Amino acid sequence: MANTPAPPPERKRGSGVKMVYDLLRDDILDLVMPPGSPIDEVQLAERFAISRTPIREALARLAMEGLIDTLPNRSTMVSQIDFVNLHTFFDAITLMYRVTTRLAAQNWRAGDLEVIRAHQADYRAAFEAHDALAMIGTNRDFHAAIAEAGRNPYYLALFLRLLDEGRRILRLYYQSFDDRPPASVITEHEDIIIAIAARDVARADVLAKAHADQIVGQIQRLMARDQRQDIAL
Amino acid sequence: MANTPAPPPERKRGSGVKMVYDLLRDDILDLVMPPGSPIDEVQLAERFAISRTPIREALARLAMEGLIDTLPNRSTMVSQIDFVNLHTFFDAITLMYRVTTRLAAQNWRAGDLEVIRAHQADYRAAFEAHDALAMIGTNRDFHAAIAEAGRNPYYLALFLRLLDEGRRILRLYYQSFDDRPPASVITEHEDIIIAIAARDVARADVLAKAHADQIVGQIQRLMARDQRQDIAL
DNA sequence: CCTCAGCTTCTTGTCGACAAGTAAAATACA
């Protein structure tokens, strides 16, 4: 086992938990660790060259977010995606799209629009590169920036949770387009920015709902198709 | 220090974290530990006759919910109530009141109404006993039961967080009535139950909004009064 | 009397080890 040539063991005190948390979270959300993957504490401990204590702390946080399931005194693994109750997810994220976009149009301040536009530029770049993972990430950042401009931390927290959990589902959305979603998503984003800049709350609401419906509808069509295939078998 | 006569040190394995978490959480939300109270790990450790490891795990969870603030490498304490941004709290909880009540009217199934009515009975009992703490608790359970009948775990999670965080603020509401809130809260609750039972989504929405507005308005009046007093000084 | 460097002390973050509990393997038995 001489494959870990002792990478700089100089870690900042207190950074261990966050590192493990972020890494594992990304692995889970990007489906590098698909649902059902077993999670072994000691394995992670030696992978990160760290004790089990900070690992456990990171796992506790992931468990709270519902990203991993932990059987008492038994194994812990990446949680399943609940396809049966997906409609509750769609319902909630649609509402959050609307509410955060409305609030952004109402409450944005100097500097907010620049941040939002920067994320939109990143999204456009990912779009043109046909990089699904980057699109999912930048899309998340774009809407998160809008939510921050809305300045309601409670909505922001729920929205972030939904967007992150949605990363696993959004993969399906982009896969359905073979990583080449319609260009309309770009114009939709830009229309939203215009409505926010104009402080047009009603229009921001309408656009956000349309944007959400477009994504949700596509995924639902996709799943309906899969379901029919299942039945056909 | 012979005041802890070694209470049955027989704890079930894995129950330590939950115990500490629940106890601390209640202490914080019921203002037994007011905002700003310092939290000392070793002190808690010997108070619960437990190691620091499970304590830390419980604290990590509380930190995630924003109930405690933890300065890196330094002390950790009960988080402040953010009175400046209280309106974001009111905004969010009003929306959740409406959404969960609507969904309950739409989606309730056999058995749900009995649970809701039971919690309402508990609330009425607490009301008649002028027990503010019990009213806050049973009111939370009442609305949580409605949210569960709505069957959207995302809304439920945010709503629970708001209701729990609201326990600290709701104290003000009840104190403003000298622990004797108007009887209208009882009838409001019962009207909501009737609307849900009738599957009258629109009416459930209206009633939920009115209920929320009544509570929010009272607290805002209270705070405006306090603010005027501050200025007067 | 004020300022700043060094020291002390306290709290947190991390570690390695042990104990408890569970699932699977091995064994005994019908």
Added chain:
DNA sequence: TGTATTTTACTTGTCGACAAGAAGCTGAGG
């Protein structure tokens, strides 16, 4: 051969101890 029971191996939960930072104290120098 199939089933019940013990044993084993492995994972998690908990513990006590140590080390790193940070705030406050101490005291010398200006």
